[in-house]
Amino acid sequence: MSESVKVAVRCRPMNARELQQGCRNVVTVDPASKCCTLECPAAGGAGNGKVYQFDAAFDPQETTESVYENVGSVIVEAVLDGYNGTVFAYGQTGCGKSHTMRGFIERALDHIFEATSTASAQMRYLALLSYLEIYNERLRDLLQDGVSDMLTLKEDPNRGTYVAGGLREVTVKDAAECARLVEQGDRRRAAAATKMNAASSRSHAVLTLSLETLAINEENSKTENTVKRGRLHLVDLAGSERQARTGATGDRLKEAASINLSLSALGNVISALAAGHGRHVPYRDSKLTRLLRDSLGGNARTLMIACLSPSDVDAEETLSTLRYAARARCIKNKPVINEDPKDALLRQYQLELQRLKKLLESNDQSLVKEIPLTEESTWNEQSVKQEKYAEEVDRLKKECENSNLSAQKLREELETLKIRYETGTVSNARPKLVSQQLDEQDLEREERRRKKREAAMQEVLKRLEKLTIGGEEQGNAELRRRREKRRKKLEALASALETSAQEGNGSVFQVYGQLRSTEDALKRMAKRVKQLEAEAGDLQASWDAERRDLLRRELLISQICDAMVPHLRPGCPFRDVASVRAAATWCDELSRWRLPDVSPHISLPPASLVPKDSIQYNIMASKPDLNNNSNNKDNEDEIGNEADNEESSEQEDVKKPDIVDTYFRRNRIDKLLAHVREAKTFESCNRLSKSGGSEDAIPFGGNHLQLNALNLQSSAPVIGDLDSYKLTQRLPTGQTSRPGWMLEENSTNSKSSLVNQTIKRNPPRILEALPSYPQGTNGAFKLGNKSISDRISDKLSSRFIHNQVDDNHSTLLEHARSPTY
Numbered sequence: 001m002s003e004s005v006k007v008a009v010r011c012r013p014m015n016a017r018e019l020q021q022g023c024r025n026v027v028t029v030d031p032a033s034k035c036c037t038l039e040c041p042a043a044g045g046a047g048n049g050k051v052y053q054f055d056a057a058f059d060p061q062e063t064t065e066s067v068y069e070n071v072g073s074v075i076v077e078a079v080l081d082g083y084n085g086t087v088f089a090y091g092q093t094g095c096g097k098s099h100t101m102r103g104f105i106e107r108a109l110d111h112i113f114e115a116t117s118t119a120s121a122q123m124r125y126l127a128l129l130s131y132l133e134i135y136n137e138r139l140r141d142l143l144q145d146g147v148s149d150m151l152t153l154k155e156d157p158n159r160g161t162y163v164a165g166g167l168r169e170v171t172v173k174d175a176a177e178c179a180r181l182v183e184q185g186d187r188r189r190a191a192a193a194t195k196m197n198a199a200s201s202r203s204h205a206v207l208t209l210s211l212e213t214l215a216i217n218e219e220n221s222k223t224e225n226t227v228k229r230g231r232l233h234l235v236d237l238a239g240s241e242r243q244a245r246t247g248a249t250g251d252r253l254k255e256a257a258s259i260n261l262s263l264s265a266l267g268n269v270i271s272a273l274a275a276g277h278g279r280h281v282p283y284r285d286s287k288l289t290r291l292l293r294d295s296l297g298g299n300a301r302t303l304m305i306a307c308l309s310p311s312d313v314d315a316e317e318t319l320s321t322l323r324y325a326a327r328a329r330c331i332k333n334k335p336v337i338n339e340d341p342k343d344a345l346l347r348q349y350q351l352e353l354q355r356l357k358k359l360l361e362s363n364d365q366s367l368v369k370e371i372p373l374t375e376e377s378t379w380n381e382q383s384v385k386q387e388k389y390a391e392e393v394d395r396l397k398k399e400c401e402n403s404n405l406s407a408q409k410l411r412e413e414l415e416t417l418k419i420r421y422e423t424g425t426v427s428n429a430r431p432k433l434v435s436q437q438l439d440e441q442d443l444e445r446e447e448r449r450r451k452k453r454e455a456a457m458q459e460v461l462k463r464l465e466k467l468t469i470g471g472e473e474q475g476n477a478e479l480r481r482r483r484e485k486r487r488k489k490l491e492a493l494a495s496a497l498e499t500s501a502q503e504g505n506g507s508v509f510q511v512y513g514q515l516r517s518t519e520d521a522l523k524r525m526a527k528r529v530k531q532l533e534a535e536a537g538d539l540q541a542s543w544d545a546e547r548r549d550l551l552r553r554e555l556l557i558s559q560i561c562d563a564m565v566p567h568l569r570p571g572c573p574f575r576d577v578a579s580v581r582a583a584a585t586w587c588d589e590l591s592r593w594r595l596p597d598v599s600p601h602i603s604l605p606p607a608s609l610v611p612k613d614s615i616q617y618n619i620m621a622s623k624p625d626l627n628n629n630s631n632n633k634d635n636e637d638e639i640g641n642e643a644d645n646e647e648s649s650e651q652e653d654v655k656k657p658d659i660v661d662t663y664f665r666r667n668r669i670d671k672l673l674a675h676v677r678e679a680k681t682f683e684s685c686n687r688l689s690k691s692g693g694s695e696d697a698i699p700f701g702g703n704h705l706q707l708n709a710l711n712l713q714s715s716a717p718v719i720g721d722l723d724s725y726k727l728t729q730r731l732p733t734g735q736t737s738r739p740g741w742m743l744e745e746n747s748t749n750s751k752s753s754l755v756n757q758t759i760k761r762n763p764p765r766i767l768e769a770l771p772s773y774p775q776g777t778n779g780a781f782k783l784g785n786k787s788i789s790d791r792i793s794d795k796l797s798s799r800f801i802h803n804q805v806d807d808n809h810s811t812l813l814e815h816a817r818s819p820t821y
C-alpha cells in the first residue's frame with residue numbers, strides 16, 4: 001500500500017543577530033491547523049501571506065522532544081516493525097536542521113533501544129550502526145579513517161542502494177554506545193563558520209541504524225523463523241546558501257557550490273516524484289539522491305522536516321523551502337516490511353545455529369547407528385563430514401565478508417564456533433572408533449562425554465546469541481509499562497497522521513490533477529497562439545508592403561503637386577495638397593470626392609485707359625459668366641463711366657496715352673479697394689460643375705486659364721497637355737497666347753501679340769473667389785498676412801516701379817490688363 005511522504009514544518013526562534021538587526025518576523029505557525037503562513041514582504045503587511053498546510057507544524061516555542069514525539073517517533077516505530085524509515089531536515093543554512101536532527105538522533109536511539117530491551121525473550125535483535133557524509137560529492141566514512149576513497153554507491157535489485165567498499169557498520173547494543181559513535185562521527189564531519197552560521201555543516205550526513213529482528217520459536221525449533229530488517233536513515237542535509245550572504249570564498253565557496261548542486265538535484269527529484277505520471281526521476285544526478293532513492297518514492301516511510309527562519313531577510317529562501325515541502329507531500333512511497341532479506345546477518349546467524357543443531361543431532365544418531373560399521377568406513381564418513389563442514393563455514397565466512405565487514409565480532413564468534421566444533425568432532429571420532437571395541441563400561445563413560453559436548457555447544461550458542469540484543473529489561477515493569485503505553489499512542493498517532501495525510505493529499509492531488517489538465521490546455525493554446533502569430537505575421541508583412549506602396553504613391557502625388565505649385569499664380573487659395581484635401585468632401589452618391597473649386601476667377605477690372613480702338617477684345621472667346629451676370633453689367637457700366645470720366649484726357653492722349661499715370665490715379669485705386677470692401681458674402685467654395693470643375697467662363701488663351709489644374713478629378717489639363725495644346729484651335733490665326741496660370745516670369749515672351757490676347761470682359765469674380773480667402777478681423781480679406789487691398793496696392797506699386805524702367809508701352813498695357821491678385 002502506498003503512503004505519502006509526511007512533512008512537518010518547524011520554525012526556529014529569531015537569533016541574536018537577527019534581533020540585533022531589527023529583523024521582522026514574517027512566519028506564522030498554527031500548530032492546531034498545521035498551517036504555516038509566510039507574509040509576502042512585497043505585498044506588505046499582515047494578512048497578505050501565503051498559507052501552506054502540512055502534516056504537522058511547530059512554532060519556535062516547541063521543543064525538539066515535542067517534535068520528535070509528534071512526528072519522528074512514528075517513523076522509528078515503523079523501523080522496529082521492519083520498515084525502512086527516513087527522517088531528513090531540509091532548509092536554508094542556519095535554519096535549525098542540525099539542531100533538530102541532533103535531537104532526533106538522540107531520541108530515536110533511546111526509542112529503539114527501549115523497545116528492544118523491553119521485548120520478549122524470544123525476540124532477538126541485531127543492531128548495526130553506520131555514519132557517512134557526502135562532502136563535495138564524495139562519500140566519507142565518519143566512523144573510521146582511511147577508507148573514504150574506496151567508498152562507492154551500488155544498486156542491487158534485492159538490497160536497493162548500498163555503500164560498497166568497506167563502510168564500517170558497528171554492531172551496537174545500547175543507546176550510549178551509539179551516542180559515543182555519533183559523537184566520534186560528528187567530530188570527523190566537515191563544519192565551518194560562515195556569516196550565516198557559526199557552525200555550518202558543509203556536508204550532508206547520513207546516520208543509518210539497521211535493525212534486524214528475529215522471533216525465536218522455542219517450541220518448534222525446526223520451523224524457520226522469519227527475520228525482519230528495518231533501516232532508519234537520519235539525514236542532516238547541508239543548507240542551501242547564497243554566496244553573497246554567507247560570504248563564502250575559497251573552499252567554503254566550492255563546498256557551497258557542491259551543496260547547492262546536490263540540493264537542486266534533490267529538488268528536481270521531489271518535483272518529478274510529485275508530478276507523477278511516470279515522469280523520469282533524476283535520481284542519478286547526485287550522490288545524495290542516489291542514496292535517498294528508497295526514501296523518496298521507494299520502499300520507505302519518510303518524514304521531511306522543513307526548517308524555517310522567521311526573519312524577513314530570509315523570506316525568499318523560506319518561500320522556496322515551503323514550496324518544496326508542499327511538493328514533497330505529494331510524493332507517494334511504497335513501504336513494505338522487509339522480511340527475510342537475503343543479506344540479513346541475523347538470517348545467516350539463524351541458519352548457522354540450525355545447522356549446528358542438526359549436526360549435533362546427526363552425530364548423536366550416527367553414534368548409535370555407526371557402531372556396526374567398520375573402522376575404515378567410519379573414518380571415511382567422518383572425514384567427509386568434516387570437509388563439508390569446513391566448506392560450509394568458509395562459505396558463510398565469505399558471505400559475511402562480502403555483506404558486511406563491520407560485523408567483525410560476529411565473524412569472530414563464528415570462527416570460534418568452527419574451531420570448537422572441529423575439535424569436538426575430531427575428539428568425537430576417536431571415541432567412536434574406540435567405542436566399537438569398548439565394552440559396556442566404556443559406553444557409559446562415552447555418554448558422559450557426550451553430555452559435556454552438548455553443554456559446550458549450548459555455551460557456544462549462548463555466546464553467539466550475546467551478539468544480538470533483546471529483552472534485557474524484561475524484569476523492569478515500569479519500563480515495560482511505559483513502552484506499552486508509547487506503542488499504543490504511536491499506533492493511534494500513525495493512523496491519525498495517515499488519515500490527515502490522505503485528506504490533505506486528496507485535495508492536493510485533486511488540485512494537482514486540475515493543474516495538470518489546465519497545463520495541457522495551456523500547452524494546446526500556446527500551440528494555437530503560435531500558429532495564429534505566424535498567420536498574423538504573414539498578414540502584417542503583406543499589409544506593410546501595401547502600405548509602403550500607398551505611401552510611395554502618396555509621395556508621388558505630393559511631389560507632383562510640389563512641382564506644380566511654383567507654376568500657379570500667387571494667391572491661389574489652394575497652393576498645396578493639404579488644403580485641397582482639407583476642403584474636400586466625400587460624396588456617397590457619386591462615390592467620389594467633391595473637390596473644392598480651385599479656380600480663382602479674380603479678374604481685376606481692365607484698365608479703361610487704353611484707347612478702345614487700340615485694344616481688340618476677343619469677345620467670342622469669352623463666355624458669359626452665368627453666375628455673375630450683374631457683375632458683368634456693373635463692370636461694363638464701370639468701364640463706361642471710366643470712359644466718360646476720362647473722355648477728355650483720352651482724346652488728348654489718343655496718340656500717346658499716359659496709361660500709368662491714369663491707371664494708378666488715386667481715385668482708380670480707391671475704386672478698386674471699394675470693390676473689395678463691398679464683398680460681404682461668399683459662395684461656398686465647393687462650386688462644382690457636373691464634371692467636378694467650375695462652369696465659369698474660361699477664356700481660352702487668356703489670362704483666365706484657371707486653377708482647375710488642381711482639380712485632379714475634373715478636366716484639369718496636365719502640364720504636358722498644355723505644352724502641346726494648339727492655341728490656334730480656339731484663336732484666330734496668328735493670335736498667340738500664354739497660359740494665364742503660368743508664372744508671369746514665363747509669360748513675357750509675347751509682348752508683340754498683346755493686343756490679340758483675350759481679356760475677360762466680365763467684371764471681376766471677387767465675390768466668388770474670395771470665399772477661399774481668409775478674412776481679417778476688420779472685415780478686410782486677407783491673403784497670407786496682408787489684406788487683399790494691401791496686396792493689390794503692393795502689386796500695383798511694384799508694377800509701377802517696374803514699368804517706369806520699361807519704356808515699352810505695350811508692356812505696360814499687358815501688365816495693366818493682366819488679371820492680378
Ligand SMILES: Nc1ncnc2c1ncn2[C@@H]1O[C@H](COP(=O)(O)OP(=O)(O)OP(=O)(O)O)[C@@H](O)[C@H]1O
Pocket residue numbers: 011012013015060091092093094095096097098099100197199200201202237238239240307
Ligand atoms: N528551534 C531552535 N531553538 C533554538 N535554537 C535553534 C533552533 N533551531 C536552530 N537553533 C540555533 O540556530 C543556530 C543554527 O542552527 P543549525 O546549525 O542547526 O542550522 P543549520 O540549518 O544546520 O545550518 P547549516 O545548514 O549551515 O548547517 C544554532 O546555534 C542553533 O542552536
